[in-house]
Amino acid sequence: MSGYFDHIAPIRYEGPDSNNPLAFKFYDPKKMVMGKTIEEHLRVAVCYWHNFCWDGADVFGGGTFGRPWLSGANNHQAAEAKLDAAFDFFDRLGQPFFCFHDTDVMAEAQTPKEHVENFAEIVDKTEAKMANSKTKLLWGTANMFSxxxxxxxxxxxxxxxxxEFCALQVKHCLEATHRLDGSGYVLWGGREGYDTILNTDVRHEMDQLGRFVSMVVEHKHKIGFKGDIWIEPKPHEPTKHQYDRDVATVYGFLKTYGLEKEVGVNIEPNHATLAGHNFEHEVEMANAFGIFGSIDFNRGDPQNGWDTDQFPNDLRENTMALYYILKGGGFKNGGANFDAKVRRQSCDAEDxxxxxIGGMDLLARAFINAAELIKTEKLSSFVDNRYAGWTSGMGAKMMAGEASLDDMAEAAFNKDVSPAPLSGRQEYLENIVTQYTK
Ligand SMILES: [Mn+2]
Structure with missing residues (x-):
């Protein structure tokens, strides 16, 4: 045990009237909604990197958190102390999953051989920790950007x-994810882009990425990993232009390299907003392309437009996102990972x-709202009616490939009037979302 969290009792559900800041008000893991418990639907994960690897440093100043396991060199003892602290936190919070990068968990390596050895050593210890914890692995990933x-x-x-070094890291991290029974593997391409076109062969780089992701998929099948592979879209930061800019761009990439049946997306709301989209747009695009995988829940700052990775707190935004996630069938191998960090001044264990607790309460409320919105069918029936014209007549013929441009033009010509405008009822629909956001 780390000792750092000893003054925090295990977190319990106490209901919406509780005044205990260290209790769940809405996240009742056993509450049944649409045939499953909230815990089974949301599949909440805590990330290793923001919570146990970051010491509160920013580009202007050093660490503020004083986490004892980060106080010295990142050696074997430090990696083990970090592991103890992480599982101590998981066991007190009681969430079902965690996520990690290879370099989050291992002692720092100077050579490729040391990388393999140090990682293997901590994977053994992680496996032993997991045997005595309810917290399982949601997904793993290799840090190929720091x-x-x-x-x-x-x-x-x-x-x-x-x-080649990427291959070394991904091979070992994918194999560890498989061994630790993770249900997904994420490729976040923070450096998979460029800063200036002047030194860059864009087509060559995209071909490299296409072949590399194909090798990852081939290796997944070779080792018998049954989980999913997900790319995490982000438009820029750290690079000026990224090849995995948003869900639609990732789908175009996957189609180009024949990977659209093998690879999905891990969507992050703060990356969506950096790309000029809202969260639910990215979810629904993934549903439309059949590549929805998992979510890295967080939020940005609407004023500064940076990737601030704050914990989500907007009930309406997350009700909307979870509505579209549920509409697409909900989480399967994916889940609700918090890729979010406390602010630099939130320097205590309690923070x-x-x-x-706030993030999980928010998602539980938003999920229940979303389930009610699904149940009423007020939104879906409106959309169904709006597109009803396509089930018969020239609309149906066009979609079946049985009408040409000539046929459609002739049909229009033979009508006496041009089509009348039909209301899209945006405010009416927004009022329904407001009514169900509670
Ligand atoms: Mn992320």
Whole structure:
């Protein structure tokens, strides 16, 4: 046990009238909604990186959190102390899943051989920890953006030696994810883009990425991993232009390289807003393309437009997103990972709990709202009626490929009047969402 969280009792559900800041008000894990418990629907995960690896430093100043496991060199003892702290936190919060990068959990390595050895050592210890905890692995990922070797890209690096190192990291991290029974594997391409077109062969880099993701999929099948592979879209930051800009761009990439049946997306709301979209747009695009996978829940700051990775707190936004997630069938192998961090001034152990309790309460409320919206069919029946014209007549013929441009033009010509405008009823529909946001 780390000792750091000893003054925090295990978090319990106490109901909406509780005044205890260290209790759930709405996240009742056993509450049944649409045939499953809230815990089974949401599949909440805590991330390793923001909570146990970041010490509160920003570009202007050093760490503010004083986490004891981050106080010295990142050696074997420190990695084990971090593991103890992480599982101590998980066991007190009681969420069902966690997520990690390889470099989050392991002692720092200086050579490729050390990377493999140090990672293997901590995976053994993680497996032993998981045997005595209810918290399971949602997904793993390799950090291919922090080390200076990835300055000019990971699998899109101009230097194939760097891409070999990517292969080393992903092979071992995917195998560890499989061994720890994770249900997904994420590829976040923070450096998979470019800063200036002047030094970049864009087509070559995209071909590299296409081949690299194909190799990951081939390896998944080779080792018998039954989970999903997900790409996490983001438009920019750290690179100026990223090849995985948003869901639609990722789908175009997957189609180009024949990967659309093998790879899905891990959507992050703060990345959606950086791309100029809202959260539910990205969810519904993923549903439309059949590539919805998982969510990294967080929020940005509407004023500064940065990737601030704050904990979600907007009930309406998350009601909308969960409505479209549920409409698409809900989470399968994916879940609700909080890719969110407390603010730099929130430097106490309690703050980590307040953040996750608030996020889980918010998602529980939003999920119940979304389930009610599904049940009433007020939104879906409106949309169904709006498109009803396509089930017969020329609409049906066009969609079946049985009408030409000539046929359609002739049908229009033979009508006496041009089509009358029909209300889209936006305010009426927005009022329904307001009515069900509670
Ligand atoms: Mn993320």
């Amino acid at each position: 080390h200076p070797r990835y300055m000019a890209g990971a699998s899109t690096n101009p230097n194939p030696d760097v891409v 980590l709990f307040h953040a996750h």
